[in-house]
Amino acid sequence: MTASRRPLVTALVAAHQAACHLGSALSSLAGQTLDDLEVIVVDDGSTDGTSAVAEEVARADPRFQVVRLERNRGQAAALNVGLERARGRYLAVLDADDEATPGRLELQIPAFERDPGLVLVGGAVVTFCDRHAVEGSVWHYATGDAVVRARTLFKSEVISGAITFDRECMARHRVRFDERLRLGVDWALSAAAMRLGRVGNVEPVVMRYRIHPGQMTVEMVDDLGSDSTRIRREVLAWAGVHPTDDEMRTHLAVSPCNYWPFGSHPFFRERGGAIRGDAERWLARLLEQAGRAGRIPTPALREYAEEILAMTERALAEH
Numbered sequence: 035m036t037a038s039r040r041p042l043v044t045a046l047v048a049a050h051q052a053a054c055h056l057g058s059a060l061s062s063l064a065g066q067t068l069d070d071l072e073v074i075v076v077d078d079g080s081t082d083g084t085s086a087v088a089e090e091v092a093r094a095d096p097r098f099q100v101v102r103l104e105r106n107r108g109q110a111a112a113l114n115v116g117l118e119r120a121r122g123r124y125l126a127v128l129d130a131d132d133e134a135t136p137g138r139l140e141l142q143i144p145a146f147e148r149d150p151g152l153v154l155v156g157g158a159v160v161t162f163c164d165r166h167a168v169e170g171s172v173w174h175y176a177t178g179d180a181v182v183r184a185r186t187l188f189k190s191e192v193i194s195g196a197i198t199f200d201r202e203c204m205a206r207h208r209v210r211f212d213e214r215l216r217l218g219v220d221w222a223l224s225a226a227a228m229r230l231g232r233v234g235n236v237e238p239v240v241m242r243y244r245i246h247p248g249q250m251t252v253e254m255v256d257d258l259g260s261d262s263t264r265i266r267r268e269v270l271a272w273a274g275v276h277p278t279d280d281e282m283r284t285h286l287a288v289s290p291c292n293y294w295p296f297g298s299h300p301f302f303r304e305r306g307g308a309i310r311g312d313a314e315r316w317l318a319r320l321l322e323q324a325g326r327a328g329r330i331p332t333p334a335l336r337e338y339a340e341e342i343l344a345m346t347e348r349a350l351a352e353h
Contacts, residue, residue, distance in 0.1 A: 041097075043071040043139055044122030044201065048112035050078040052130035053087050055244065059130050060091045060098065062242075068139040071126075073098045074116040079106035084130075110211035110219045117210060120201055127220070129195035131244045132159075138240040142198045145236055153231035154199040154224055156192035157240030172239060173292050179232040180331040184338045186228065187269055187320070187330065188289040190221035196241040197223070203230060217261045225269045256286045256299060274327025275320050284312040285320075288342050297349025313346050 045063050049056050056075075063073050075088040077100065085102050092098040101115060117125065124143060128134050138157070145155045161170035175191050176182045185191040197220055204210075207230055212222040227233050256262050258279060263286065270277060270285075277285060287301035287309060302309055317339040324330045 041070055041072040041122045043068065043124045043126055043143065043198070044116075044120035045071055045073045045126045045128060045134075045139075046113060046116040046120065047073065047075045047128050047130050048078055048109050048116065049075060049080065049084050049088065049130035050106055050109070050112070051080050051082045051084065053080070053083040055131040056084055056087045057091070058133055059128055060088065062133040062136075063128060064091070064095055064098075065136050066134065066139050067137050068143060069097075071097060071139065072120075072122060074119055075100045076112040076116045077102045078108070078112040079103045108213065108216060110213040110215055113211040113219065114213065117201075122201060124198055125201040125204075126198040127195060128241070132195040133242040133244070134195075135238075135240050135242065137238075138196075139198070141236045141238055141240060145234070146200060149232060149234075151232045152200070152234060153203055154192070154197060154227035154233045156196045156198075156224075156235040158235070158238060159193055159196055159241040159243040160239050161243045161245055163245050169242070170245070173243070174237070175235040177235050177237055179234055180334040181338070182224075182233050182235070183228055183330050184334040186221070186225055187266065187273060187275075187324075187335070188285070188338070188342070189291055190218065190224065192220055192224045192233070192235065193241070193243065194220035195243070199223070199227060200231075215261045215264070218265050221262070222265050222268075225265065225272070229272065256289070256291070258282060258286075270320075273324045273330050275323045277316070277320075281316050281319070284309070284316045288313045288317075288346055290342070290345065296345050297353065302349070307350060310343075310346055310350060313343060317342065 077085045088100040092100050142155050146152050156175060158172055158174045160172045176185055182191045209226045211219045215222055224233055283301045287299045290296055305312055321336060321339060324335055325332045
């Protein structure tokens, strides 16, 4: 691909202190079976040789370019810098410590072509431990728009390094990564995409998700002041639901998460057996208010609420 011809896809990697993992991430993009792409690596003020790793790849492959920020500005800001330079019709995000499967883009881009109303698509991921060569669990995500919308009220139903979106649609509506957030920028972006069109996931695995001590999710918390709570409050408000602080604690307590077992949230443990009644009352009110607003399909939300109540009962029975 010549520098003047517009690529179909821009792949974007924001990297901070990522020298030890970045090479494998970039190799996974260089090896995509859909190769009509450019790759923009934004070094977010690293001091560990991250730029040197990226520049070595760029010298060998003209599809790669490197942007270096003089100071660390955070993941969302770094992604926005790359977004401003992107030329592709679609934009695919990959975290600097993960690896795209070879067929990721060849799976995701046709999803947009099959459904012109699709704005953002993710996919399943397989975990692997930084210390071992053995792959771990496969994390599946809902494929259809209605279920993704219902689940996004509780958790991110896409995973950061696996999302690809319609860059031109997002640009027309001036949607960018939310620089107020340190964690959850993928979740916030998917919530913004829901306001513009359909969102979903392809069923196959599109990314290898690295588990290691330095990853950002190690710092994830779910209290009333966290980024994840801010995202939930904004999505709930858009859906027509305005929880009190007590209701928000219940919502956090029963929100499923891949990073810890259901029922282990401090708010869940604090309430003990009373959490069952708390959850039932809150979910009933959520269904009623969201149903009036009409932005979240009621059948999908009701089914997910029933699933959460069943999970709550099982967690209480196990303890």
